[in-house]
Amino acid sequence: MRPVAIGDRLCGDEAPVFIVFEAGPTHSGMESARRLIEVAAEAGADAIKFQILDTDRLMGEKDVEITYKVLGATGTEEVTERLETILLRRELPPDGWRELKRYADKCGITFFATVDYPETLALVRELGCHAVKVASGDLNHYGWLDQVARAGMPVMIDTGSSVIGEVERAVEIITAAGNQDIIIHHCPSGYPARLESINLRIITTLRQMFEFPIAFSDHTPGWDMDIAAVALGATMVEKTLTLDRRTRSTEHIMSVEPAEAQRFVRAVRELEVALGRPRRIMSADEAKGKLKARRSIFAARALRRGERLGEDMVDWRRPGTGIVPADAPRALGRTLARDVRVGAMLTWDDLA
Numbered sequence: 001m002r003p004v005a006i007g008d009r010l011c012g013d014e015a016p017v018f019i020v021f022e023a024g025p026t027h028s029g030m031e032s033a034r035r036l037i038e039v040a041a042e043a044g045a046d047a048i049k050f051q052i053l054d055t056d057r058l059m060g061e062k063d064v065e066i067t068y069k070v071l072g073a074t075g076t077e078e079v080t081e082r083l084e085t086i087l088l089r090r091e092l093p094p095d096g097w098r099e100l101k102r103y104a105d106k107c108g109i110t111f112f113a114t115v116d117y118p119e120t121l122a123l124v125r126e127l128g129c130h131a132v133k134v135a136s137g138d139l140n141h142y143g144w145l146d147q148v149a150r151a152g153m154p155v156m157i158d159t160g161s162s163v164i165g166e167v168e169r170a171v172e173i174i175t176a177a178g179n180q181d182i183i184i185h186h187c188p189s190g191y192p193a194r195l196e197s198i199n200l201r202i203i204t205t206l207r208q209m210f211e212f213p214i215a216f217s218d219h220t221p222g223w224d225m226d227i228a229a230v231a232l233g234a235t236m237v238e239k240t241l242t243l244d245r246r247t248r249s250t251e252h253i254m255s256v257e258p259a260e261a262q263r264f265v266r267a268v269r270e271l272e273v274a275l276g277r278p279r280r281i282m283s284a285d286e287a288k289g290k291l292k293a294r295r296s297i298f299a300a301r302a303l304r305r306g307e308r309l310g311e312d313m314v315d316w317r318r319p320g321t322g323i324v325p326a327d328a329p330r331a332l333g334r335t336l337a338r339d340v341r342v343g344a345m346l347t348w349d350d351l352a
Contacts, residue, residue: 001235002211004154004181007110007130009046011183011213011236017268019044021241021261022217024051024114025251028089030096036241037104037111043261044269047110049133049238052097052120055087068191068250079248086250094123101127114158121151129153136160136187139170149177158187158217164209171210183236184210186229187217192254198225203232221254223264230271239264294320296345297331303340308333309351322347 003012011018021040027033033050040048067080092100097113104111114133115121124132132151136158138144148155155174159167167184174182184206188198198220206214215236216229226237242255256264300315307313309332316325322345323331334351 001207001213002180004183004213005130006047006112006154009110011215013213013233013235015235017230017234017272018046018213018215018236019265019268020047020049020236020238021045021256022049022238023241024049024090025086025249026240026242026247026255028247028249030092030099032243033092033096033100034103035243037100037107037109039243039258039261040241041104041107041109044265045109045261047112047131048104048241049112049114050097050100051090051114051135052092052116052123053087053090053114054117054120055084055091058116059084059087066191066250069253070248071246071253076253079250081250089249097123098127101129112156115148118147121148125151125153131156131183133185134158136162136189139166142169142173145170145173146177149174149179154181154183155179156183156185156215158185160187161189164205167206168209171212182210182212183215184212185215185217185236185238186234188219190219191250192221193219195220200225200228200232203229203234207233219251219254223256223267226264227267227271230268231275237268291320293318294324296320296322296324297328298322299340299342299344299346302342303336303350305336305338307336309336309346314346317345321345 001013003010003015023033023036027036037048062084064083065080066083067078069076070079101111110130112129112131113124114135115124131154132148133156134145134148139157139162157170171182186202190197203214213235215238216226216234217238218226226239229237240251240255241261242252242257245252245255245257295316295318297314298317300313303313311332331351337350337352340346340350
């Protein structure tokens, strides 16, 4: 896998999982955006992501609606709303984004964003962002992919409901523009995504097909799917972060709240440790410890010098710090070089 540098951190197989909290759909203005940055930084995440959009320009037809779920007083409810209204809630003026980038820098967390037009791309370049993201809806917008690829930053692409061929073509466009710093996000559709649509095994397929890091953008409640994605080889996870999961807007229902954010990060970090390496390398302490449970040759009776060691004269007991079972063919049949008391561990010095 070709690792990708995002600022001073790497994303790839040899690096810790790159943890991103998504705040684009879950902030409600400057105050909440600043608080989400604080929560993400305090939790130990690597980055926070927003969405820098020009909604009026993007939405050619204003009456497009989407349906999503929210937490109500008695359970889950469905809400249908104009997409334009939803996107407008995510907008901030350029100076607002400049302030948030400075605040993220102050908090010590990487800031990047999804962008939609040359003007928003220029803004993230001005801000000094270390990466930029392309929404899944733009995966077939080849002219836009080419522009983003030439901006001089690592490019993240959401795959959404795309098919493999579309992902391949998007990668071709980006690499043809001279950009080899690509991160491919497996991003199940839905708010939240249905279990049947998550298809985590595609992570394995994408790893086999591409030399670039594979990420998982989670659209499910909790973090079971993130843990599974990392176990399958995702080197980046992106999880939405909210100040209140009961907020009646899209994506809050499936987001992590501040009290959970640190536990989410810790769960990923603990999994990394547990996954270990493809080839087991034991520490000196582990190597010593395993011998306590293994066996060696012990004298089943008092043995006399000059006797030939037979199977009926030995017993196999713990610990395994003496002559081990694998060396039995070399030990049995040898002549004893000295007397050995009953119950003693035999050593090679006991044999002629």
